[in-house]
Amino acid sequence: xxxxxxxxxxxxxxxxxxxxxxxxxxxxxxxxxxxxxxxxxxxxxxxxxxxxxxxxxxxxxxxxxxxxxxxxxxxxxxxxxxxxxxxxxxxxxxxxxxxxxxxxxxxxxxxxxxxxxxxxxxxxxxxxxxxxxxxxxxxxxxxxxxxxxxxxxxxxxxxxxxxxxxxxxxxxxxxxxxxxxxxxxxxxxxxxxxxxxxxxxxxxxxxxxxxxxxxxxxxxxxxxxxxxxxxxxxxxxxxxxxxxxxxxxxxxxxxxxxxxxxxxxxxxxxxxxxx
Numbered sequence: 001x002x003x004x005x006x007x008x009x010x011x012x013x014x015x016x017x018x019x020x021x022x023x024x025x026x027x028x029x030x031x032x033x034x035x036x037x038x039x040x041x042x043x044x045x046x047x048x049x050x051x052x053x054x055x056x057x058x059x060x061x062x063x064x065x066x067x068x069x070x071x072x073x074x075x076x077x078x079x080x081x082x083x084x085x086x087x088x089x090x091x092x093x094x095x096x097x098x099x100x101x102x103x104x105x106x107x108x109x110x111x112x113x114x115x116x117x118x119x120x121x122x123x124x125x126x127x128x129x130x131x132x133x134x135x136x137x138x139x140x141x142x143x144x145x146x147x148x149x150x151x152x153x154x155x156x157x158x159x160x161x162x163x164x165x166x167x168x169x170x171x172x173x174x175x176x177x178x179x180x181x182x183x184x185x186x187x188x189x190x191x192x193x194x195x196x197x198x199x200x201x202x203x204x205x206x207x208x209x210x211x212x213x214x215x216x217x218x219x220x221x222x223x224x225x226x227x228x229x230x231x232x233x234x235x236x237x238x239x240x241x242x243x244x245x246x247x248x249x250x251x252x253x254x255x256x257x258x259x260x261x262x263x264x265x266x267x268x269x270x271x272x273x274x275x
Contacts, residue, residue: 016142016216018056020273021249025256027228028264034063034070035226035269036078042085042139055141057085058271060153062134062226064199069131073201076121077114077133084110100213103139104146108209111135111148111200118201132201136167136224140273145214145222150207151199153269154230156238157214158221163239166212170198194227221248222273225255228266232259248272 026033042055061077063070084107114135122128134151147155149167152174157164168174172195173187187193198208221242230238237258245251251272259268 016140016275018140018273018275019248020056020058020271021247021252022058022060022269022271023249023252023256024267024269025260025264027266027268028260030265030267032071033267034074035228035267036061036063036074037224037269037271038078038082039271040082040085042141055139056273058138058140058222058224058273060134060136060224060226060269060271061200062151062153062228062267062269063131064133064196064202065128065131069128070133072121072128073118073131073133076118077111077135077200080114080117081107081110081137084113099141100139100144100146103141104148104211104213107137107139107146107148108211111137111150111207111209115200115205115207119205122201130203132196132199132203134170134196134226135200138222138224138273140216140222140275143216143275145216147212147214149210149212151196152194153224153226155212156223156225158223158239158242159217159219161239161243163235163242165235166214167210170208170210171196216275218275220275221251222275223255224271226267226269228264228268229255229259229270231266232262232264232268242272246274248274 022037024035038059040057061074063074134153136153137148139146152169152171155166173190173193176182177187241251241254252270255270
């Protein structure tokens with residue numbers, strides 16, 4: 001709400017129009033795709049009706065722990081969150097200003113439930129020991145965005161020609177950069193750059209759920225993606241795709257193609273949402 005001539009002026013935008021697309025690809029060097037994605041309308045997902053505001057959920061999960069374990073971990077995480085939305089989220093979905101805070105708090109519980117479920121599966125099947133998944137999730141309610149994050153997949157905001165990474169990487173090398181031990185350039189090629197320190201499931205129970213709330217503006221683009229994209233494609237290439245291509249599908253396809261052309265060493269997943 002900008003101040004003009006000493007008065008506070010509230011800026012109101014029309015109801016949100018959201019265009020989105022998601023794409024996942026095995027890449028060129030992996031035999032199977034352990035990534036999963038989800039795009040869903042919140043009203044439909046929880047069986048509610050909302051007339052004044054729109055709501056969507058976007059999710060990227062990157063499984064780890066080998067072919068069978070990685071696939072199962074990412075699928076379990078997505079299934080747990082979908083069940084939580086149906087059974088436990090309706091109470092938090094009401095048309096008032098506190099919506100986003102309630103829903104982010106509720107969805108943090110869903111990620112913890114997914115962590116518990118994956119750890120239980122490991123206990124029942126020793127061959128799946130250590131399986132886990134990253135998980136980056138964005139909730140959109142009208143012109144507000146809540147982001148929840150565990151691992152090294154990422155959420156980006158593209159606005160007015162500028163790209164900003166919303167999430168931080170939960171990796172060993174990211175921690176060393178924050179401590180000043182490594183430079184970002186050294187971390188990008190470090191042999192331990194893919195060691196994840198915070199995952200849904202994994203070798204230890206318990207997670208830290210990073211969360212953010214962002215006020216959206218007309219023209220914003222949000223990208224959720226797995227590290228199979230960001231390990232292959234630079235921020236400049238991401239910004240170019242989001243800036244050049246108005247259609248989210250075309251932007252996703254260019255990003256996945258760019259990652260494969262650079263070598264496609266891992267599974268590649270991207271969701272682009274345009275507001």
